[in-house]
Amino acid sequence: MGARDPGAFRAWLLNKPRKRNPELTRQRVLEAATREFAEKGLSGARVDEIARRSNANKRMLYHYFGSKDDLYLAVMEDAYRKIREEEKDLDLTNMDPVSGMRELVRFTWRYYLENPEFIHLLNNENLHKARFIAKSKNIPKLHSPLVEIIEDLLKRGEKEGVFRADVDPVQLYITIAALGYFYQSNNYTLSSIFGRDLFAPHELEARDAHSVDVVLGYLRP
Numbered sequence: 001m002g003a004r005d006p007g008a009f010r011a012w013l014l015n016k017p018r019k020r021n022p023e024l025t026r027q028r029v030l031e032a033a034t035r036e037f038a039e040k041g042l043s044g045a046r047v048d049e050i051a052r053r054s055n056a057n058k059r060m061l062y063h064y065f066g067s068k069d070d071l072y073l074a075v076m077e078d079a080y081r082k083i084r085e086e087e088k089d090l091d092l093t094n095m096d097p098v099s100g101m102r103e104l105v106r107f108t109w110r111y112y113l114e115n116p117e118f119i120h121l122l123n124n125e126n127l128h129k130a131r132f133i134a135k136s137k138n139i140p141k142l143h144s145p146l147v148e149i150i151e152d153l154l155k156r157g158e159k160e161g162v163f164r165a166d167v168d169p170v171q172l173y174i175t176i177a178a179l180g181y182f183y184q185s186n187n188y189t190l191s192s193i194f195g196r197d198l199f200a201p202h203e204l205e206a207r208d209a210h211s212v213d214v215v216l217g218y219l220r221p
Contacts, residue, residue: 038117097157
């Protein structure tokens with residue numbers, strides 16, 4: 001390879017063996033598998049397609065994750081980890097109770113809107129009656145801090161006289177999640193039934209505001 005031959009240098013650079021980065025490869029596979037499982041479900045997803053999308057061979061995929069079922073569970077754990085980490089970044093414990101609760105409702109709504117694959121994954125796992133995530137030791141641990149954060153907001157809100165007493169934090173979060181989840185998972189049928197494009201920007205903004213009003217209205221003492 002001549003020092004003055006840029007073409008030869010580029011060819012050498014492209015063909016130079018790359019150092020293996022296991023964590024980067026693992027993340028690429030997870031991202032590709034998330035798209036494949038979200039689009040086709042567990043039964044319809046193909047390992048060959050996941051390998052193609054992630055630019056990894058099947059042998060490497062099985063090396064990192066084991067079976068197809070194991071990869072699917074890893075995708076579910078990763079999906080829950082991402083939303084819980086973003087919730088943690090909201091820093092709700094340093095907000096006043098009303099602002100914190102409003103932010104949690106709006107975040108949950110926006111997260112579902114911006115990450116439709118999360119809803120598709122949940123729909124698929126519910127078809128399996130949570131058979132896979134029930135095996136996970138990590139997912140329950142991810143949810144404990146969220147419940148504690150909501151409980152903290154409720155207790156501070158009750159103490160300040162802005163929230164009612166005796167609210168179950170788990171029931172409340174299910175309501176918050178349902179307000180966004182049902183709207184988005186059933187948007188096509190709802191739009192058809194009511195003759196409105198419920199994904200239109202003004203409809204989404206109205207739903208955002210409505211969800212906040214519903215939750216804060218319920219919490220009002």
